[in-house]
Amino acid sequence: MSTDITIYDIAKNFNVSPSTVSRALKGHKSISKKRTQEIQAYAREKGFQVNSVAAKLRTQKTHTLGVVVTWINQPFFASLISGIESVAQEHGFHVIISQTHDQHDLEVQVVNNLFNSRVDGIIISLAIETESFAHLEQFKNRNVPLVFVDRVPSAFKGDKVIIDNFQSAFIATEHLIKQGYKRIGHITATGKLIFKQRLDGYKAALNKYGLDIDESIIASAPSLSEENSLAIARKLLTQENRPDAIFAAIDSTAVITIQLAKEMGLNVPNDLGVVGFNNDPISSVVDPQLTTISQPPVLMGKIAAEHVLNNKEHMSEVITLDTELIVRGSSVRLTEGNSNGKDLSSKQFSSQDMGQ
Amino acid sequence: MSTDITIYDIAKNFNVSPSTVSRALKGHKSISKKRTQEIQAYAREKGFQVNSVAAKLRTQKTHTLGVVVTWINQPFFASLISGIESVAQEHGFHVIISQTHDQHDLEVQVVNNLFNSRVDGIIISLAIETESFAHLEQFKNRNVPLVFVDRVPSAFKGDKVIIDNFQSAFIATEHLIKQGYKRIGHITATGKLIFKQRLDGYKAALNKYGLDIDESIIASAPSLSEENSLAIARKLLTQENRPDAIFAAIDSTAVITIQLAKEMGLNVPNDLGVVGFNNDPISSVVDPQLTTISQPPVLMGKIAAEHVLNNKEHMSEVITLDTELIVRGSSVRLTEGNSNGKDLSSKQFSSQDMGQ
DNA sequence: TTGTACGCGTTATCAA
DNA sequence: TTGATAACGCGTACAA
Numbered sequence: 001m002s003t004d005i006t007i008y009d010i011a012k013n014f015n016v017s018p019s020t021v022s023r024a025l026k027g028h029k030s031i032s033k034k035r036t037q038e039i040q041a042y043a044r045e046k047g048f049q050v051n052s053v054a055a056k057l058r059t060q061k062t063h064t065l066g067v068v069v070t071w072i073n074q075p076f077f078a079s080l081i082s083g084i085e086s087v088a089q090e091h092g093f094h095v096i097i098s099q100t101h102d103q104h105d106l107e108v109q110v111v112n113n114l115f116n117s118r119v120d121g122i123i124i125s126l127a128i129e130t131e132s133f134a135h136l137e138q139f140k141n142r143n144v145p146l147v148f149v150d151r152v153p154s155a156f157k158g159d160k161v162i163i164d165n166f167q168s169a170f171i172a173t174e175h176l177i178k179q180g181y182k183r184i185g186h187i188t189a190t191g192k193l194i195f196k197q198r199l200d201g202y203k204a205a206l207n208k209y210g211l212d213i214d215e216s217i218i219a220s221a222p223s224l225s226e227e228n229s230l231a232i233a234r235k236l237l238t239q240e241n242r243p244d245a246i247f248a249a250i251d252s253t254a255v256i257t258i259q260l261a262k263e264m265g266l267n268v269p270n271d272l273g274v275v276g277f278n279n280d281p282i283s284s285v286v287d288p289q290l291t292t293i294s295q296p297p298v299l300m301g302k303i304a305a306e307h308v309l310n311n312k313e314h315m316s317e318v319i320t321l322d323t324e325l326i327v328r329g330s331s332v333r334l335t336e337g338n339s340n341g342k343d344l345s346s347k348q349f350s351s352q353d354m355g356q
Numbered sequence: 357m358s359t360d361i362t363i364y365d366i367a368k369n370f371n372v373s374p375s376t377v378s379r380a381l382k383g384h385k386s387i388s389k390k391r392t393q394e395i396q397a398y399a400r401e402k403g404f405q406v407n408s409v410a411a412k413l414r415t416q417k418t419h420t421l422g423v424v425v426t427w428i429n430q431p432f433f434a435s436l437i438s439g440i441e442s443v444a445q446e447h448g449f450h451v452i453i454s455q456t457h458d459q460h461d462l463e464v465q466v467v468n469n470l471f472n473s474r475v476d477g478i479i480i481s482l483a484i485e486t487e488s489f490a491h492l493e494q495f496k497n498r499n500v501p502l503v504f505v506d507r508v509p510s511a512f513k514g515d516k517v518i519i520d521n522f523q524s525a526f527i528a529t530e531h532l533i534k535q536g537y538k539r540i541g542h543i544t545a546t547g548k549l550i551f552k553q554r555l556d557g558y559k560a561a562l563n564k565y566g567l568d569i570d571e572s573i574i575a576s577a578p579s580l581s582e583e584n585s586l587a588i589a590r591k592l593l594t595q596e597n598r599p600d601a602i603f604a605a606i607d608s609t610a611v612i613t614i615q616l617a618k619e620m621g622l623n624v625p626n627d628l629g630v631v632g633f634n635n636d637p638i639s640s641v642v643d644p645q646l647t648t649i650s651q652p653p654v655l656m657g658k659i660a661a662e663h664v665l666n667n668k669e670h671m672s673e674v675i676t677l678d679t680e681l682i683v684r685g686s687s688v689r690l691t692e693g694n695s696n697g698k699d700l701s702s703k704q705f706s707s708q709d710m711g712q
Numbered sequence: 713t714t715g716t717a718c719g720c721g722t723t724a725t726c727a728a
Numbered sequence: 729t730t731g732a733t734a735a736c737g738c739g740t741a742c743a744a
Contacts, residue, residue: 004498006721017731022723030729047494052472053413054721057736062409064452072441073654075637078434085428085455089466094473096420096450099441110445116408117450138403142360255641281431285611287643298429362737373715378739386713410737413720 005048010039025050056118064094065308066114068124070102070151075280076297077125080149083301084123091309093120100127102223111135121145121308123301126153128191145311147304151194160318161304165194168293168323169201169247172275175291176245177209179331181273185217185236185243187253189224198249198277217243229253233260237272245273245331251280254290258330273331288329295323361404366395381406412474420450421664422470424480426458426507431636432653433481436505439657440479447665449476456483458579467491477501477664479657482509484547501667503660507550516674517660521550524649524679525557525603528631531647532601533565535687537629541573541592541599543609545580554605554633573599585609589616593628601629601687607636610646614686629687644685651679 007021014021016035024031024039025048042048056062065088069077085095096119098110107127114122115138122139126148133156139146140158147159176184186202189195199218206213219236221228229248233256236243248254254276261272268274268288276283279294300321307319363377370377372391380387380395381404412418421444425433441451452475454466463483470478471494478495482504489512495502496514503515532540542558545551555574562569575592577584585604589612592599604610610632617628624630624644632639635650656677663675 004721008721018721019723019732020730022721023730032729035729049468049472049494051413051474051721053409053418053474054736055723056409057407057413057720057738058722058724060736071438072428073431073435073438075429075431075434078431079429081453082427082429082455085453089454092469094452094469095454096452097437097441098445098451099438112405113408113448113450116405118407118409138405252637259641281608282638282641285615285638285641360737363739364737374737375716375739376714378737379714382739388713391713407737410720411739413722413736414738414740416720 004051005043005046006051007048010043010046010048013042014039060118062094062118062120063092064096064117064119065305066111066117066119066122066124067095067097068100068107068110068114068122069097070100070125070127072097072099076150076278076295079297080125080301080304083298084305085301087302087305087309093309102127104128104130108135115139115142115144119144121147121311123147123149123304123308125150131155145308147308149300149304151192154193158316159307160316161300161307161321162318163295163300163321163323165197166201166204168277168295168325169198169249170205171201171323171325172277172291172293173202173205173247174209175325175327176247176273176275176331177205177211179245179269179273179333181245181331182211183214183217183241183243184211184245184247184273185219186247186249187224187229187232187236187257188218188220188249190220190222195220195249202247216241224250224253226252226256229256230260233257237261237264237266244271245275247275249277251276251278251283251290251292254292254330255282255286258286258288258290269330269333273333275331279326283326284328286330291328291331292326293323294326296321360407361399361402362407363404366399366402366404369398370395416474418450418474418476419448420452420473420475421661422467422473422475422478422480423451423453424456424463424466424470424478425453426456426481426483428453428455432506432634432651435653436481436657436660439654440661441657443658443661443665449665458483460484460486464491471495471498471500475500477503477667479503479505479660479664481506487511501664503664505656505660507548510549514672515663516672517656517663517677518674519651519656519677519679521553522557522560524633524651524681525554525605526561527557527679527681528633528647528649529558529561529603530565531681531683532603532629532631532687533561533567535601535625535629535689537601537687538567539570539573539597539599540567540601540603540629541575542603542605543580543585543588543592543613544574544576544605546576546578551576551605558603572597580606580609582608582612585612586616589613593617593620593622600627601631603631605633607632607634607639607646607648610648610686611638611642614642614644614646625686625689629689631687635682639682640684642686647684647687648682649679650682652677 007018010021011018024036088095100107104127149161152160188199219232246257254274258268258274261268266272276290276292279292283290283292363374366377367374380392444451456463460483505517508516544555559569575588602613610630614624614630617624622628632646632648635648639646639648
């Protein structure tokens with residue numbers, strides 16, 4: 001059915017060889033001006049389009065980037081991908097995206113498929129921590145640039161674009177402490193390194209300021225789904241000696257916590273301070289607005305993409321991007337003259353400023 | 357550098373021909389059990405992976421879908437893509453995504469690139485309404501399935517997966533009318549068909565119930581960015597004879613309207629009713645929660661993908677998915693005994709139920 | 713059950 | 729400045 005025109009057809013028309021056409025079409029300087037113009041005009045007229053599959057096979061370059069994330073429809077990943085795609089497009093690269101749905105076996109499968117498709121680079125946020133990296137090692141062997149983003153492996157060497165989760169969580173918790181909260185709980189997810197790091201940062205802040213670490217107000221679930229978050233928040237807020245503040249490892253959980261607290265008749269931030277993590281759109285919509293850690297997902301994507309595209313061989317690099325604490329109403333107790341947390345203009349403290 | 361193993365290497369090892377290896381690797385029944393097992397075992401051991409670029413050139417099938425949207429990091433599109441990717445993955449297809457940033461020339465460029473890459477299907481949400489469809493027609497000519505989603509062309513024949521924007525807007529507006537709002541304004545964007553349809557639905561509802569169409573409370577901007585939305589909302593709410601309700605063409609604008617109204621000391625929903633469109637995550641986070649039209653982006657993506665993959669030749673089909681009016685606090689005036697709009701359990705009315 | 717031979721469409725090398 | 733030829737790696741009709 002396909003009546004696609006090829007360089008052979010064009011060659012025939014001009015009684016020249018296909019190689020001449022190929023060269024003329026890409027403006028090779030060895031072809032005469034006249035021929036080049038003729039051929040290009042004819043090609044345009046006939047609607048010629050190169051078959052890039054053939055070119056890919058011949059040149060062994062696909063000009064394609066593979067991106068692997070858990071879920072595309074999470075604000076953080078959507079923005080990450082958007083950043084990647086923008087940069088890729090500028091460089092004439094395609095972006096293939098794959099979701100792992102947080103399942104390791106799916107990750108292995110999609111990664112292998114990307115490998116077979118000969119992507120020229122791959123950017124990945126891991127599904128789950130694992131010890132098996134065979135599916136990733138093949139890229140190293142073939143010298144295909146591989147960059148980890150966000151959820152990176154601790155036991156695998158390679159380029160990484162990350163934020164300092166420990167330090168960010170430390171700053172978030174410290175903020176609550178300085179606001180006068182005494183009994184600060186934490187809600188997090190189990191089994192993933194970034195959450196472990198946030199937990200550690202939280203604990204370190206408590207330690208530094210001489211507050212007890214009370215495991216009864218630290219709660220976690222395998223995933224912070226809406227249901228799990230709500231269940232955990234309810235457990236924490238209804239227990240006997242409830243926390244007076246919550247640091248949640250992701251914004252959606254923090255928002256659910258705020259909503260539950262309000263429903264229970266608690267005033268946020270007076271009865272309960274809340275801090276989240278991510279600076280998702282919902283964080284500036286909830287009432288009171290949510291204090292949170294902002295990380296720059298679009299920028300992370302752009303940097304990761306730049307890094308893949310300008311790959312320096314044989315060196316691995318860890319790029320740590322700054323985060324910022326964005327202080328909003330959910331964590332600043334109301335005093336006289338400060339009638340309303342909503343209008344608090346956001347103050348920002350970056351992890352950089354903290355001299356880490 | 358690439359020391360990839362090919363079917364030739366394997367063939368040499370067993371002193372058989374490459375075709376035997378090719379067949380054995382895909383379990384072709386004409387190859388003896390013994391050979392097949394030997395070869396597969398050896399291939400696995402040596403880490404053989406087919407070069408799908410070569411296979412693509414040979415078979416003229418890329419098993420790749422192209423997806424073109426304006427911005428990946430908009431909740432609607434992120435979810436749409438997520439749905440597409442899930443279905444594609446099940447069918448062993450890759451998904452290449454491209455953003456147009458709402459620019460027609462970029463759309464033409466990325467679409468042409470996808471064409472050159474010989475995608476086996478394409479799903480697109482148009483950048484802007486245009487009369488030039490040359491970049492899309494080439495797919496038709498080559499018999500590549502093409503499905504429009506969300507923002508579809510009025511003047512181009514082809515498969516479309518859409519919602520009924522007119523009817524949905526009608527229902528949204530009618531809801532406000534039935535809640536007793538008398539002076540209902542509308543905020544929308546210019547130049548895109550879906551927004552035109554929503555505007556028309558809004559007007560039709562006013563007409564049906566004998567309310568005046570007052571252009572002074574209908575406002576629009578080329579794009580509903582945060583700044584534009586805020587400026588428009590402010591203009592509407594501060595003018596002399598301000599509306600007592602706003603139907604906004606997208607949720608983010610509705611949310612900004614609610615926030616502005618609260619800031620101005622207006623009570624939502626008592627002084628101002630607000631209805632949005634999309635059911636983005638923010639709509640159930642804002643206080644009071646936002647009444648809105650829910651469209652199913654993940655489902656739209658899945659259906660579009662299924663449709664591309666099971667393409668019936670030479671027929672074009674328009675699939676209209678149901679939407680639902682999700683009634684929340686922002687549009688239901690408080691009465692005694694209904695102390696708080698937030699706890700209103702969502703009532704849903706689908707566009708299907710309305711017998712359209 | 714296996715092998716031969718060719719083609720997919722392009723680009724690169726070498727020679728003219 | 730141009731042409732002939734090979735090669736990228738695989739899949740498949742046809743033959744054996």
